[in-house]
Amino acid sequence: MNRPIHPSRRGMLAGGAALGLLPFLVNGCTQEMTPGDARHRGVPLRTLGANEAAILARLGEVLLPGADEAGIVHFVDHHLSVPPEQTLLMIRYMDVPPPFGDFYRAGLAALDRYSRTAHTLGFPDLAAESAQQVVGALGRQQPEGWRGPPSQLLYFVTRSDAVDVVYGTQEGFARLGLPYMPHIEPEQAW
Amino acid sequence: MSARPEKVDAVVVGAGAAGSLYAARLAQAGKSVVVLEAGPPWEMSDLVSSQIWARRLKWGGPPVEQTSQPRTFGHNSNMGSGYGGAALHHFGTWPRMPADAFRLKSLHGRGLDWPFDYDELRPWYDRIQAEVGISGDAAAEPWRPPGAPYPMPGLQQFAQGRILARGFERLGLPVAPLPAAITTIEFKGRPPCQYDGWCDAGCPIHALANPLATHLLQARDAGAELRPHSTVLALLPGEHERAAGVEYADRQGTRIRQEADLVVLAAAVVQNPRILLNSRGPRWEAGAGNRSGMVGRYLMLDGAGAVYGMFSESTENHLGVSAGQLMHRALYGEREGAPFGSYQWQIGWAMKPNDIFGVAISRPDLFGQPLHDFIRRGSRHLANMVAMVEQTADPANLVELGTGTDRFGTPLPRIVHSFGRDTTSLWQYCAEEGQRVMNAAGAKETWAGRMNGGHPAGGTIMGNDPGTSVADSNGRLHEIPNVVVAGSGLHPATGGASPTFTLLAVAERSADHVIRNWAELSA
Numbered sequence: 001m002n003r004p005i006h007p008s009r010r011g012m013l014a015g016g017a018a019l020g021l022l023p024f025l026v027n028g029c030t031q032e033m034t035p036g037d038a039r040h041r042g043v044p045l046r047t048l049g050a051n052e053a054a055i056l057a058r059l060g061e062v063l064l065p066g067a068d069e070a071g072i073v074h075f076v077d078h079h080l081s082v083p084p085e086q087t088l089l090m091i092r093y094m095d096v097p098p099p100f101g102d103f104y105r106a107g108l109a110a111l112d113r114y115s116r117t118a119h120t121l122g123f124p125d126l127a128a129e130s131a132q133q134v135v136g137a138l139g140r141q142q143p144e145g146w147r148g149p150p151s152q153l154l155y156f157v158t159r160s161d162a163v164d165v166v167y168g169t170q171e172g173f174a175r176l177g178l179p180y181m182p183h184i185e186p187e188q189a190w
Numbered sequence: 191m192s193a194r195p196e197k198v199d200a201v202v203v204g205a206g207a208a209g210s211l212y213a214a215r216l217a218q219a220g221k222s223v224v225v226l227e228a229g230p231p232w233e234m235s236d237l238v239s240s241q242i243w244a245r246r247l248k249w250g251g252p253p254v255e256q257t258s259q260p261r262t263f264g265h266n267s268n269m270g271s272g273y274g275g276a277a278l279h280h281f282g283t284w285p286r287m288p289a290d291a292f293r294l295k296s297l298h299g300r301g302l303d304w305p306f307d308y309d310e311l312r313p314w315y316d317r318i319q320a321e322v323g324i325s326g327d328a329a330a331e332p333w334r335p336p337g338a339p340y341p342m343p344g345l346q347q348f349a350q351g352r353i354l355a356r357g358f359e360r361l362g363l364p365v366a367p368l369p370a371a372i373t374t375i376e377f378k379g380r381p382p383c384q385y386d387g388w389c390d391a392g393c394p395i396h397a398l399a400n401p402l403a404t405h406l407l408q409a410r411d412a413g414a415e416l417r418p419h420s421t422v423l424a425l426l427p428g429e430h431e432r433a434a435g436v437e438y439a440d441r442q443g444t445r446i447r448q449e450a451d452l453v454v455l456a457a458a459v460v461q462n463p464r465i466l467l468n469s470r471g472p473r474w475e476a477g478a479g480n481r482s483g484m485v486g487r488y489l490m491l492d493g494a495g496a497v498y499g500m501f502s503e504s505t506e507n508h509l510g511v512s513a514g515q516l517m518h519r520a521l522y523g524e525r526e527g528a529p530f531g532s533y534q535w536q537i538g539w540a541m542k543p544n545d546i547f548g549v550a551i552s553r554p555d556l557f558g559q560p561l562h563d564f565i566r567r568g569s570r571h572l573a574n575m576v577a578m579v580e581q582t583a584d585p586a587n588l589v590e591l592g593t594g595t596d597r598f599g600t601p602l603p604r605i606v607h608s609f610g611r612d613t614t615s616l617w618q619y620c621a622e623e624g625q626r627v628m629n630a631a632g633a634k635e636t637w638a639g640r641m642n643g644g645h646p647a648g649g650t651i652m653g654n655d656p657g658t659s660v661a662d663s664n665g666r667l668h669e670i671p672n673v674v675v676a677g678s679g680l681h682p683a684t685g686g687a688s689p690t691f692t693l694l695a696v697a698e699r700s701a702d703h704v705i706r707n708w709a710e711l712s713a
Contacts, residue, residue, distance in 0.1 A: 064558070176543060
């Protein structure tokens with residue numbers, strides 16, 4: 001407790017790797033990789049089903065293009081698999097009672113149902129324009145016929161997840177040309 | 191099986207700002223002290239510079255039930271878990287409460303009076319200020335009540351602060367360096383701030399005065415024993431209207447009786463009432479200290495809302511501190527036509543791209559490529575300031591016991607809260623005033639966010655009348671003389687001012703009273 005991190009450590013710490021690694025289980029062994037790498041390598045998800053993952057990937061991509069590539073599905077999936085007091089998702093701030101997986105599952109299912117009702121296709125299969133209409137509608141107000149947790153809350157937290165994975169890391173700051181300036185560099189981006 | 195460690199002089203419930211101060215003062219006075227903290231034992235090395243990792247410092251305990259829709263509290267982001275409590279991630283905005291706010295009922299016919307006035311608290315503000323250090327410029331604050339000048343010069347200004355100061359100046363509204371518990375020069379061995387805007391993630395270099403850098407460190411050095419992952423469930427009834435100590439559960443769920451001569455309840459605005467209301471039995475039928483039915487009542491939140499402006503020039507909004515660079519305050523009745531209440535502007539917050547104080551959240555309506563475009567532009571050209579507007583005490587806003595239970599079988603707290611017309615009108619006034627400032631500063635586009643809740647207070651208010659308050663003017667429960675409450679839960683009014691400096695001044699005053707009257711308390 002009593003050991004301040006000396007300001008001069010910043011330079012040393014800033015030289016670290018910190019590539020946004022997370023522990024993933026691959027063939028029975030834990031390996032550290034970014035959620036984006038985990039996505040590319042097809043690392044099995046811990047909590048979300050395949051259809052839920054497809055809906056979340058599409059939702060993230062519509063909210064902020066690049067979120068799918070950056071690993072939003074593995075980011076969310078990982079943090080739904082840890083105890084609620086350890087999760088780093090925005091949902092933690094929303095005073096939603098845990099387990100948070102219940103909120104995501106119900107919200108993603110509601111989105112898919114609404115998509116099928118309004119556009120006759122599941123959300124992952126919607127054309128780009130239709131997907132944007134759906135996301136815009138659920139962010140503005142709860143669409144008529146919506147059955148699930150508040151659509152605006154789903155929009156808000158998944159939009160935040162997308163911003164986290166694309167811009168909330170050192171790589172994200174670099175994309176914006178912003179200096180990260182850490183006192184203590186995160187060993188894992190999330 | 192229930193364990194029963196050795197009795198101590200004092201048990202302190204909660205290792206946040208107020209609990210840490212009490213633990214330090216009692217241990218320094220030679221008392222045996224145990225601090226029970228429900229959360230983890232954070233260390234400086236845990237304060238990782240990341241808005242994503244910052245979230246683990248926020249509330250991680252059992253859920254809090256809420257009845258209001260939309261939810262007005264923002265409980266989990268306001269509160270803390272673990273050593274340092276909410277003060278571990280607080281921004282270090284340390285204004286003094288307006289003198290009028292201590293006599294709100296008497297002077298303005300609204301809310302409640304404190305049991306003492308500003309002059310009584312002034313020397314305790316000065317004492318904390320001298321010990322911990324505040325940066326600012328007292329002469330530049332026309333709203334500041336009398337007190338010793340700040341021991342450190344004001345925060346460094348960057349483009350965002352200079353631009354917004356221009357807007358205030360053109361409207362004839364004064365601004366001053368934001369009074370901050372943040373070092374601007376080396377202060378008692380603490381290095382000066384580096385203005386990198388990671389305050390919300392916790393300051394690991396001791397520049398921002400969180401309890402790990404100040405009173406909790408003092409408490410440990412003076413011999414206080416800190417027990418993390420220790421959730422206090424209830425007070426234990428003792429003899430002669432006193433408490434015998436507390437019952438708590440450790441990480442494994444073992445129930446432990448910790449006996450003590452003095453109990454300091456410093457578990458913040460929601461958990462303090464919860465512990466008292468859960469302390470039921472033949473002695474305390476309505477909960478400990480609750481014969482009057484006042485435990486939990488008068489929950490208050492500041493209404494908190496941001497105003498934004500997009501400028502053509504660079505705002506350097508990645509530089510500075512989370513609290514802002516400048517402050518403007520409006521006291522009661524200063525603005526012709528304004529709704530009732532006091533408020534403060536925190537001007538020029540440092541921003542990150544993500545999270546609840548970031549660039550992206552300022553335009554929640556945007557998604558897709560327009561969101562990318564906005565974040566890129568906003569990271570260079572956005573300016574922001576946040577109004578904290580007062581809510582006056584209303585007994586209908588309260589903490590009570592809910593229907594659910596935690597893993598120990600103890601009822602959860604439930605929040606019943608809404609903002610009244612004064613607060614919502616005052617925020618609307620501020621939203622318009624803030625946009626006038628942005629326009630006067632030369633913004634190309636301005637807009638306001640929505641009002642949320644922050645700076646919780648009340649729930650265990652102090653007062654002179656046992657029928658209308660929970661604790662006396664020293665924080666001692668009217669009904670249980672060896673239990674003292676610490677923290678902003680004691681405050682009968684907030685003045686729309688960030689509460690940490692005030693709650694520490696109150697705790698310093700009360701701890702001094704406890705130590706000077708120890709023989710009576712422990713008898």
